[in-house]
Amino acid sequence: MNGVRVRVARRSGVYTIWTACLLALAAVLAGDVAAQTAPELGADPAMVKGPATVPVTIVEFSDYQ
Amino acid sequence: MKDYDGRVRLVFKDFPLPSHALARPAHEAARCAASLGRFWPYHDRLFAGQPDFGRDDLVRYAVETGLPRAAFERCIDERRFASAVEADVAKARELGVRSTPTFFINGRPLVGAHPVETFRKVIDDALKAAR
Numbered sequence: 140m141n142g143v144r145v146r147v148a149r150r151s152g153v154y155t156i157w158t159a160c161l162l163a164l165a166a167v168l169a170g171d172v173a174a175q176t177a178p179e180l181g182a183d184p185a186m187v188k189g190p191a192t193v194p195v196t197i198v199e200f201s202d203y204q
Numbered sequence: 205m206k207d208y209d210g211r212v213r214l215v216f217k218d219f220p221l222p223s224h225a226l227a228r229p230a231h232e233a234a235r236c237a238a239s240l241g242r243f244w245p246y247h248d249r250l251f252a253g254q255p256d257f258g259r260d261d262l263v264r265y266a267v268e269t270g271l272p273r274a275a276f277e278r279c280i281d282e283r284r285f286a287s288a289v290e291a292d293v294a295k296a297r298e299l300g301v302r303s304t305p306t307f308f309i310n311g312r313p314l315v316g317a318h319p320v321e322t323f324r325k326v327i328d329d330a331l332k333a334a335r
């Protein structure tokens with residue numbers, strides 16, 4: 140019986156590790172997606188007013204015409 | 205922007221609407237101005253010159269804003285920044301932008317031209333949230 144309990148406990152531990160790995164992977168992927176969709180990404184520095192260290196960034200998509 | 209000096213950054217992105225035939229060359233011209241170090245004066249001159257965006261107009265605005273004529277003409281004629289403008293358009297579409305102007309204030313969208321009070325409110329909220 141004790142052997143069975145140990146095996147179940149080990150399996151449970153393995154599942155916990157796998158779940159943690161999958162959650163970590165999902166978090167990394169979600170971060171990548173968020174970074175890819177950040178409006179200011181790829182901005183030409185010449186088309187920016189103000190330093191990058193400020194707390195608020197306004198991104199304006201505009202049309203000259 | 206002056207009232208929020210040191211607390212707010214403004215990023216300009218190109219989104220020439222397909223219905224505005226002369227907008228895209230104007231955006232490419234502004235990128236040329238940026239590459240020659242005069243983006244913001246040229247940007248302001250374009251808005252003041254709406255809707256006159258023929259090639260001669262674009263070159264005249266460049267000369268008026270102190271840009272070197274020959275280098276500017278070469279840049280617009282080669283369409284050196286066509287892909288950069290297109291990249292902004294693609295980004296805008298990815299973000300769901302459909303009309304101009306569209307703003308993102310710390311990621312929060314604000315569509316259309318709003319009274320300055322609206323901007324103050326959204327910026328003040330964003331500043332509070334950033335504390």
